[in-house]
Amino acid sequence: MMDVGFIGLGTMGSRIAANLVKAGFSVRVWNRSRAAIDELARVGARPVESAREAFSGDAVISMLADDDAIREVIVPLLDDAPKGLVHVNMSTIAVASARDLATQHTARQLAYVAAPVFGRPELAAVGKLNVVVAGDSTAIARVEPLLDVIGERVWRMGDKPERANVVKLAGNFMLGAAVEAMAEASAMAWRHGIAPADLLDVLTNGVFTSPAYKTYGALIAKEHYDPAGFRLSLLLKDLRLALAAADSNAVPMPLADVVHEALLDAVAHGDGDRDVAALAKVAMRRAGREVAQGVQT
Numbered sequence: 001m002m003d004v005g006f007i008g009l010g011t012m013g014s015r016i017a018a019n020l021v022k023a024g025f026s027v028r029v030w031n032r033s034r035a036a037i038d039e040l041a042r043v044g045a046r047p048v049e050s051a052r053e054a055f056s057g058d059a060v061i062s063m064l065a066d067d068d069a070i071r072e073v074i075v076p077l078l079d080d081a082p083k084g085l086v087h088v089n090m091s092t093i094a095v096a097s098a099r100d101l102a103t104q105h106t107a108r109q110l111a112y113v114a115a116p117v118f119g120r121p122e123l124a125a126v127g128k129l130n131v132v133v134a135g136d137s138t139a140i141a142r143v144e145p146l147l148d149v150i151g152e153r154v155w156r157m158g159d160k161p162e163r164a165n166v167v168k169l170a171g172n173f174m175l176g177a178a179v180e181a182m183a184e185a186s187a188m189a190w191r192h193g194i195a196p197a198d199l200l201d202v203l204t205n206g207v208f209t210s211p212a213y214k215t216y217g218a219l220i221a222k223e224h225y226d227p228a229g230f231r232l233s234l235l236l237k238d239l240r241l242a243l244a245a246a247d248s249n250a251v252p253m254p255l256a257d258v259v260h261e262a263l264l265d266a267v268a269h270g271d272g273d274r275d276v277a278a279l280a281k282v283a284m285r286r287a288g289r290e291v292a293q294g295v296q297t
């Protein structure tokens, strides 16, 4: 059985790692804060004391928050990593960083596979993510048994890792646009006396029946923003990355600008750690709900 390291036991990583343990893999786990390591140890993972100890064996999966975390935690490990190790990076990072990381790995005879995922923690917990994978095909073949446990489907995007990140960022831009569309529609309907829950019931069971609309529509309808399944500040990061990828190749994305600005508004009002569905608060505030509530009380 493959010996696997896992770095980054946040909302997504903890569930993915637990799932690999359940599937019978031997998983060495490391996280910056200790509590998550202890929790994984309780379900059968092998705790290690440093990221370096996790970055070894046949393969290592990283699921850190962003580019900064990868630079801080992973890059210093590359020089001493065992040659031939396959690093599967599932974090949503910049297209340019994925390209850089691939070069840095190759120079040290390490394999870099980009495998960002679609799906919230509930799906991660049951191995039903959509995994978008790109990188050297031999390296991907070696980690396929892991990807098959993690994902309901594994989508191959070719041998350049950054291609998977392009797809992921395009997808998260669309997710942000979907949530923003429901937020604005809910605000307009609310102003006309229609409860967002009633509006979204019609729409997400009628013409907008995809998982993205249904999942976030239900959260908006219930104003269920805590605890965050997908933190709003992480989606803001993704919109920044999508806009950077667009900018580098001179692609206007005006809708992405709108979503980016709404996310900034949410963060400025203290909602960065709440769920992405809290975009509805921004649209409601702009439609005067707080003023209306103030008048009533």
Ligand code: NAP
Pocket: 008, 009, 010, 011, 012, 013, 031, 032, 033, 036, 063, 064, 065, 066, 068, 069, 072, 073, 090, 091, 092, 093, 117, 118, 119, 120, 121, 229, 230, 231, 234, 235, 238
């Ligand atoms: P999260 O709950 O915030 O977890 C982030 C992880 O990164 C934690 O393990 C955290 O460690 C670690 N980390 C952050 N900065 C670090 C640093 N400077 N040094 C060391 N460790 C650091 O995020 P998440 O929801 O699991 O998301 C992880 C990645 O998956 C992100 O790139 C996100 O965009 C992507 N993603 C998320 C979802 C979703 O629905 N949540 C879906 C698909 C993809 P601590 O525990 O010590 O803070």
